[in-house]
Amino acid sequence: MKEILTYINGVSIHSNFVENLPYNPLLKALLKEKRKAGILGEVLFWKKVRARTFHNIDFDRQRIIGNYVVDFYVKTLGLIIEIDGSSYDEKQIYDGIRQEYLEALGLLVFGISDFDVRNNIDVVMKDLEYFIIEYFGTTPSSKIP
Template identity: 45%
Template sequence: MPKTYSINGVQLKTNYLKLFYNPKLKQRARTFRKARNLPEVLFWVRVNKGQFYGLDFDRQKIVGNYIVDFYCKSLGLIVEIDGSSHLGREEEDAVREAWLSDQGCRIIRFTTVLILEHMDQVIEELEDFVLENYT
């Protein structure tokens, strides 16, 4: 029997996706995981090991030809944390997001400033997003 998840008593619908994986990105993803980006580490501390309603998140996950910041396999959910490296890359990010959406993924984005200054708000927004998209 598949595992079930709920938030505040509301059962979530899982969305396991079969996604293409580019093994050539494996070393790059590993390097990103070791980089210890502070906003990513702070978010990871809040969602690691099922701390967010039992859901399992992976860091720097390869999805197709992209590496996403966080991926929740049971929901097909991508969490992106946007910092200064995304400035001037809006068009590239839009193409990337469109491809990921076409694969069935849902994407939520947070800024590094929001993560650093209002982590509780980030967790609340993530909770709301999951409830809106997976019930």
């Protein structure tokens, strides 16, 4: 069984570290630009998760994976958190291809809207808890004797 990373609502959360992810060093300049941009939804989400303040889980902000820069990455879970802004509608095909690529690497993507982060951050954080429990959790009653 995989290592227990943390507990959320009494449910043990198991690590799902994905090794040897591709990295494109040519995206470093874009990464720095995105960090400096200070998009409100990303800043608000970062304040909720930085320094292991969300269930002692370590989040990286703006991480290069392959030819993409993801908003947030939890290395120990192989989990990407993407905050989609208002331009989302025009990017659906691109985002679908991107998500398919990331999932093919063994990663999971949790997408949320910038609007929800700005207006319903507590609901977003609960939704993230439920997502993590669903995909990485083991309840005590579900253990095999």
